[in-house]
Amino acid sequence: MKTVRIVGVPEHFNFPWQMAIEEGAFEARGINLEWTNIPEGTGKMSQMLANEETDLAIILTEGIVKSIVEGNPSKIVQEYIASPLLWGIHVAATSDYKTVSDLKNAKAAISRLGSGSHLMAYVLGKNEQWDLEKLQFEIIDHLEGAVSALTQRKADFFMWERFTTKPLVDKGVFRRLADCPTPWPCFVLAATNKFSSEQARVLGHILEVINGYTAEFKNIPSIDRTLANTYEQKLEDIKQWMSITQWSQSKLSKETLEAVQNTLVDLKLIAKKLPPDAVLI
Template sequence: MTNLKVGGVPEHFNYPWYITLKNKEYNKHNINLRWQDFYGGTGQMCKALRDGSVDIAIVLTEGIIKDIAAGNPSKIVQTFVKTPLVWGIHVGANSSFKKIEDLEHATIAISRFGSGSHLMAIVNAYNQGWDVSKLKFKVIKNLDGGIEALTNGEADYFMWEHFTTKPYVDNGTFRRIDDCPTPWPCFVIAVRNEILENNFNEVKKVLDIINNQTNDFKQIKDIDKTLAKRYEQQLEDIREWLKITEWNPGKPITKNLITRIQNKMVKFNVIEKKKNSGDFIKNMYI
């Protein structure tokens, strides 16, 4: 039995993994795949890939590209979700900030440096024409930390996935000022180089299984009701999320896509310069 550890955020995007693990589909192929929730998001997962505490991670595209460029010994093996991620821009319920222009000099809550909440704050600032070098950040680790920081005034606004934070908008914890979609496919699957070298066939089988699941995911009977209950979401919100979300089963990631994303990241001052796009990816489908 081959032991592999996979990690991701505990959000609706990753429910297909839950189904395949619950059905013990990996065990049938002599693979003991264990899941770990990462509440701290992509920055926490990049660290886990570096220290070997996770082998496979479902991470935000911008976060892992930045971290591989900075020496993370991993490769992107495929896009997982090919549609953009919609980041809600949130303030505390009692905040005096009313519109996005008010936030130019405000303090931003981020889970950690290099995370999606950090990098997308830079993208949003660039979109607004603000001076990115003057942005102020407060590290809050995770969504609970963001709630606390905005409630007690340690930070002014917080960017997190629109639908995950919707219940906190509904209950009056947050007020959403605007949305900022990623200018690229949102989630990719990254694997440590050591695992790719030693367990290529097992990783390929894991991808085959999860891709088969995401291919038919929207057709599962009452999947909207299941997701709404599990993630404490309004049914209409889950239906809207399902409508705008597309997975990417079994398609290799291309150097052209990585180049286009790097071009945008350089433009947004997220990375300083481009690197060879082939260094970021491993094609599992040759």
């Protein structure tokens, strides 16, 4: 049995992996797939790939591209979610901020530098034509840290996946001002160069299994109820989320990679671009 380590955020996007593990689909291929939830998100997972603390990661596209350009010895294996991620722009429920334009010169809570919440603050700033050099950040590690930072006024706003934070909006902890979708497919599967080169056959088996699960995922009877119960979401929210979410079994295109790198350069988040074969398997 070959042990393979994989990390991802504890969100509904990754439920197909949990199903495949629980149903023994990887074990049937001789693979002991060890899944670890990383609530801190992409910045932490990029670090784990770089340090070879994991073999694989389900990770935000823009975050891992930035990390690879900066020297992370990893590559993107394929798309995982082909649809954009809908980032909710949240403030404390008691905050005086009423519109996104009010957030100019406000401080953003981010999980860590290089995270999706960090990079998307720049995307938001560009969309709003703010001075990006004046963006301010408060590092809060994870969602619970964001709750503390916003309610204690240590930060002013927080961007996170809309449906994951919806229960906090419903409870009156956060108010969502608007949404900011990513301009590209949101999640990819990334692998360390060591793993993809030394375990190419094992990686191929993992892809066959998970791509089979994601291709059929939406057709599973009552999967929306299962997700609602598992992630403590309202059924109507899960139905809406599933209607706009598309799992992928395809490679990330060179055109998409170019668009991501162009945006990161434009936002001055990377100093150079890499050719596709330096980023994609």
